[in-house]
Amino acid sequence: MGNILYFLARYNRIFIFVLLEITALSLVVSYHDAKRKTVFSFLNDITSRFDSKVSDIKYYFHLKSTNESLLAENARLRQNQPNAKWADTMRQVQIIDTTFKQKFTYQPAQVINNSTNVKNNYITIDAGTNEGVNSHMGVVSTNGIIGITRFSSGNYATVLSVLHKDFQVSAQILENDELGSVVWEGGSPDVVTLKDIPVHIILKKGWHVIVSQNSDAFPKGIPIGTIISFQTNGSEATYNVKVRLAASIRNVQKVYVINNILLDEKKALETKTLESNK
């Protein structure tokens, strides 16, 4: 026993070193296991409060561009109002419309922390479970797609930004309805890649890429960006299409969190179908 104690005392620095490194490594590993909740959820509220103060200051520097994008969105929405359209026929038919019910609800939120300069980028927003924000909800800005919520605490939520290697969204080219999926392959934070477009499809620069109807988190038609270049991918039968994001993730200040009310029902049905196959 005495020998063991002597041994421990003699080499204490090695033991403490190894112990601390194993603790740190286990943190790294447990975080990489996506099924577990964030390790620091109880501390996130404290750090978020600090980031929130910093963000309040930064927000003033972006007031002009935030206003402009809100104005642009308002203009777009006004164009779709019934009073902005005119009928080319005199006949009027009145229909009591009961077909449309709410499917998506929008919760506004302020970005309080944001990164675009690392491989896996996250955004923190100031809306959490108290506002009805849970994980896997779509996040958009006034200009286009931003990301998907990952974890949420009482007052805050983290968002897996488009600029994250795990992010993927089902997309569609507006002009020819071709379906593909959008991912980020690193590099510029303004450019993402649209995959799975077959080479026999005709593409043009400047065509618009939007969210397709297959997406769970986003309503169809949310802008993703515009095509800036495309090339064939060696021997593969699909294009490698580069898309410039419609929303600048670097400067985003105000976002909307989208809640798909029917998602649970859809998921339950899909799981049931998969299980019946087994």
Added chain:
Amino acid sequence: MSAFKTILYFFLLLLIQRIILDNLFIGEFERPFILFVFIIIIPNLPTWALLLIAFLAGLIYDIFNNTPGIHSFSSVLLAFLKDLSLPFLFDNEDEISLGISSKTFGFGRFLVIALVCSFIYNLSVILLTDFGITDVQDFATRLIFGTLSSTVLVYVFDILAFYRRKEAI
């Protein structure tokens, strides 16, 4: 350096990292880390205390940065290597208490130490972030850029502290 001053230094560095450096945008490169300067300037302590403080410092930054474990691992590694190499860096054992700065080593030798520390720290952070090397060219550019930019920061910080010391004399 007193314990109070050391803690003050830590929070100053944390503020600089969080408010300025984390908001920097430098192309597709890794952003520079200044927090490991804390491990270098920390005064000579018993090994267990040094390692524990390094772990806590890394952990605090990890919590802010949402990267559990990565910076804790790197700072403990750096602190351990610093502790091992200290007796070899100084010719005279009495000088160890002076700590590592350009004042004790001269600018040239301090540059080498800063480069080595910065390299170790960045290597550890990048390897843990990516979980290995997937793209060699990307890995190399990020490592070189991260090392150089962090070294420049160490130097700026040291020069600021150096001139302050001079005025005090």
